[in-house]
Amino acid sequence: MTAEETGAASGPGCGEPEPSDSLRTFGAVVQGLREHAGLSREEFGELVRFSKHTVASVEQGRRMPDADFVEAAEGVLGDTGALRRAARHLSRKPGLAVWFRRWAHLEADAICLCTYECRLIPGLLQTEEYARTLFVNAVPPLDDDQIELQLAARLERQRLLREHPNTSYSFILEEHLLLRGLGGREVTRGAIGHLLEVAELRNVEIQIMPVSRKAHAGLGGPMQLLETPDHQWFAYNEAQRGGLLISDSKEISVLQKRYARMRSQALTLDDSVRLLEQMKGEL
Structure with missing residues (x-):
């Protein structure tokens, strides 16, 4: 079985985002009310102060409408309350590829999540600037709507860390992820600062695997x-274009042994924080 976020857990786009049924339905309601009011997308966009491209993305179920859009649309389309009610049923996981949804469902209910990354800062720990850099540099390129949709999905997913205080999160990150300087000095400095902030949460442990570990x-x-x-x-x-969801107990046992060994090979929690603070100070 395959699973992961549009673009990977960490990286840029790796499969087209699939609109959820709730997004499609909400978009159809907006389009129906707009057309009943005799407004083109451009005219409607001017009234709600969103571009016609944003309006099109919402109507086609490719973009999660924010609260400002819903309220403005209500005002323009009769203030019946229909859009507010419909918005309550929108999927909270915009921009998720079909092949990620199984893992996303498991992740949202997990009581323990362990992550090792050697390529990029994991999606759950990325800043908006870091994630945007990944999406802007995706190959093949994404259009503006796709970038915003995938960015919204990633930021939404990050709420797990604070909304699930009883879930234990463990991360082991290679030091070279931060030495790369992805996005430039300010993006990297912000990324390190965010790691330090998240590491203060009682349910989150971040360890760095130093480059000195041969x-x-x-x-x-x-x-x-x-x-x-x-x-x-x-x-x-x-992998590059997909992922493998594993349920076989023998395979999982092997990975658990490897992860346990890595926790002993990486820097301690305190030493990891000290290294991050040092790296941030040197930028």
Whole structure:
């Protein structure tokens, strides 16, 4: 089975985002009311102070409408309350590819999530500027609506860290992810500052695998492990254009052993924080 976020857990686009049924339905309601009012998309956009391209993206179910759009649209289209009510049923996971949704569902309910990354800062830990840099540099290129849709999905997903204080999150990040300087000095400095901020949460542990570590148990590539409320374990491995959701207990046992070894090979929590503070101060 395959799974991961539009663009990967960490990286830029890796599959087209699939509009959810609720987004399509909301968009159809907006379009129907707009056409009943005799307004073109451009005319409607001027009235609600959004571009006609944004209006088109909402109507086609490709963009999650924000509260300002809903309120402005209500005012222009009769203030019946229909759009406000419809907005309550919108999917909270815009921009998720079909092949990610299974993992996203498991991730949202997990009581424990372990992540090792050797390519990019994990999506759950990215700043908006860092994520935008990834999406802007995606190959093949994304249009503006796709970038905003995928960025919204990533930022929405990050709410898990604070909304699920009883879930344990463990991250092991390669030091070279920050030495790359992706996006430039300010983006990297902001990314490190964000890691330090998130590391203060009681349910989050961030460890750095130093470049001085010549070998470790994670050389086979990135991985994620999670435990469900009924104590089942799943794993996820990711590649360039897709990912593999793993439920086989033998395979998961191997990955658990590797992750446990990496936790002992990476810097301690305190030493990781000190290294991040040092790196931030040198930028």
